[in-house]
Amino acid sequence: KKYEEWLSNINFSSSDQKFIIDTLYGCITHKKLLDVVVNIFYNHHGKKLFRVDRNLFIVVCYLAMFCLDDLGLEHFSRIIKSLDISKMHKLLHFYFCYLLIVVSKHSADVLILIIRWCNEIEVLLDQLAKKMGRGNLPKKSPRKNTKPREFDLTQPKARPLPAPEVIPQQDKPKPKPVPTTTHRSPKEPEILDDMKQRNRQKAFQILNEANSLQFRCANPQKSEKTQNVLSQILQSHDAELQFDKLYTSGSPATQKINSLPVRLNTTAILREGALYNRQLEEELQRLERLSQGASEPSAFLQWQKEMKEKDLQEELAELERRRLEGRISHEEAVLARERVLEHNHHKAQQTKEETAELMRKYAEKRLKEEKEMRELVQQVADGHKNSKAAKDKMQEIKQRIVKEVSEHSRELLSQALEEAQAELSRKMELIRQIRAFESVPLVRQKFVDDTESAGHDLLCEMSLAELRERLARLRESEQCELEDRRQRIFQEKQLKEQLLLEQLDNIALRKSLAEQAALRSQEEKRMRNELREAVSRDERVLTLQKTLEQKQQERQKRKTEKSSMKKNEQVLPLTVKTTLNKKQVLEEQHWQELERNLAQQIYGTLQPSSKKNGELYKNKK
Known part of the structure; x- marks a missing residue:
């Protein structure tokens, strides 16, 4: 602008x-x-x-x-x-x-x-x-001719203007003060802006409430108050439960008995010793609770462990899915970047080829024009053969003059070069002399007696020899303190090693006991499995179990029939009811005796089979 x-x-x-x-x-x-x-x-x-x-x-x-x-x-x-x-x-x-x-x-x-x-x-x-x-010559401006003018003698003088009349002065009125409202902005725009701001905030608040409470009538969920009460009840129940307590139900079976020993450091040895001590205390507390009549929470702990493993597996699967999605997006970005680079490279190659083609065409055109010019020059030269001899002669004269001038200038240049070389050698000699003077060392030694003090009359004043002696004694005292410290550290290290060896012995003993207990539990488990298999394979036991099941089914059937009969015979007298009750009691006693006899027979058949299995196990050992 x-x-x-x-x-x-x-x-x-x-x-x-x-x-x-x-x-x-x-x-x-x-x-x-x-x-x-x-x-x-x-x-x-x-x-x-x-x-x-x-x-x-x-x-x-x-x-x-x-x-x-x-x-x-x-x-x-x-x-x-x-x-x-x-x-x-x-x-x-x-x-x-x-x-x-x-x-x-x-x-x-x-x-x-x-x-x-x-x-x-x-x-x-x-x-x-x-x-x-x-050169830049100034331009000459054209001369102006003088023009004659007539004299103004015959012109009459102009009449003077009449004097102006005096205007009477009037008293100036006092200016009124400017009202304050003139330069002050009105209040209405400010009030309107405040109202707009309040309305905007109110609208935002209503919008947030509508978004948070949308579809409230069709929402099947419980109210916020109900959810708070339920969460408090659940928290109180969870506080009463003992989820995070550790209970030992015996050492678990392990298959890594023949694994290589792990070399432990000091921290690991102390940590493992503390762990074994804590496990021993927990086992003693568990036995004490069991002796007092407490229940074994192993089933609940097993369920809790399974649920935690399930949650952990789901979380790991989600993490793996996210990781794979991230890898896929990264690979897609890399491929897109490679495609863009290839496209740019192709475009640059195409532009280079186009420029090369244009340069080639231009070079061909230039060669063609030069060829035409050469032909034209040849034609002109053929037409001016007579003037060529004169031009050659003039050229020879010019060359001779140039040669003479160049020889003269060469002589002048050689003379100036010799003078410059002499001046340079003189300056180099001066520089060499100055550097030689500068390289001479200055004697700055000061001879001092080590046994004399400075003579300032101070209490802490001492000579260099006394200072060296005191420093030597201080160094010896520091060396002694260092040796004492080393000896103390060595003793502490020996005590620590002895403690670690004791801890290692305890750990090895507990590990051997745990391995023996695991072997025993495995052996007992195998024996129980063999006994179950032997019992399940025995035909007599199978037949007895079938008969027992038949009897139980028959008894259940009779119970249902009697209950139906009781409902139909509610009008009978009390005597009939008493007789029926007696009969029912007698029948129940009869069936109990039959079940007891069957159980004794099964136990009698199981005893010889268990003895045989024990003998077989001993023979195998």
Whole structure:
């Protein structure tokens, strides 16, 4: 907007204003590229140019790079000639000659533009060079002829204006004070803003309540108060239970009897010893509770352990699923990144191939043009054979003059080189002498007697010899303390090793006892299994069990029949009821005797089979 106001204040045409605005916008858009070109130009001619002209060089580079086709050579040369000739000659020579080598490695479009306008710009550079050779002569302005004027003697003087009448002064009225409401903002917008804020907060609160209590009528769940009461009841029940207490139900069976021994460190030995002591105390407490009539919670602990294992398995499965999903998403991201890289590589390869094809076509076109120019030169040379001899003679004369001048300059250069070499050798000799003086060491030794003090008359003053003696005694005392400490540490270490050995002996003893108990329990379990198998295989036992089951079924059937009969015979007299009760008691006694006899028979058959199995087990041992 500032530039537009400035342009509107200056009387420019609409086309000029449009050209200035487009140039400014283009310089801002391509600022990075233009900064690179101008920085290279300053690095090349930095000592001979001012930083004030940087914006001028940026504008000229923009016109030469992007607007040369639209402007044309005539308008462009007019702009260049209106500026400083030497600066513009340096800039154009740098841009169209030196920058051609740099840009050819990076941008093909700029290269094509530079090559297309190279011949026309060379003509412009020649014109600028000629002007620089003549120098900047000031333009002579045309002389203005004097124009005669008539005398103003015959003109009459103008009449003076009449004196103005005096206006009577009136008393100025006192200004009224400005009311306070004039510069104070009204309260209505503030009240409205407060009301809007309160209404917004109220709406948010109602929305949150609606979201939290949605579908409350159709919600089959219990109310919040009921859930709180239920949770309190469950917490009280859980507090009464003893989930986390440890109970030992004997040492578990193990299959790793022949495993290799593990080398334990001090912490592990002490920890295992404490564990065995704690287990021993818990076992004693359990036996004491059992002796007092407590129940064995092994079944409940087994159920609790199974439920915990089940929950742990579900949690591990969920963790594994999440881990696999994360791995899958990571692999998908890697594949997507590889696809993007391949696409970019393919696109870059395609652009490289296109640029190579354009360069090849341009080279072919250039070769064709050079061939045509060569043919044209050959035709012109054939037509000017007569002037060739004169040109050769002139060339020989020029070469002879150049040779003489070069020999003279070579002699002058050799003489100057000898003088510079002599001056350099003289300076090197002076530098060598200065370094030799600097390398001589200075004597800075000070002879001091170690047995004498400094003589400052202080109580703590002492000589170097006394200080060394005291330091030696202090070092000896520290050495003695260190030896005592080492001896004490060694004794503590021996006591600790003895304690560890005792703990290891106790641990080994308890492990051997546990292994023996496990072997015994395994052997007893195997014996019980063999007894069960032998009993289950015995035909007599099977027949007796079948008969017992038949009797029990028959008894149950008779009970059901009697109960039905009782319901039908509720009207009978008391005498009949008493007789029936007596009969029922007698029948029950009869059936109990039969069951007792069957149990004795089964026990009698089991005893010889168990004796046989025991003898077989002893023989196997």
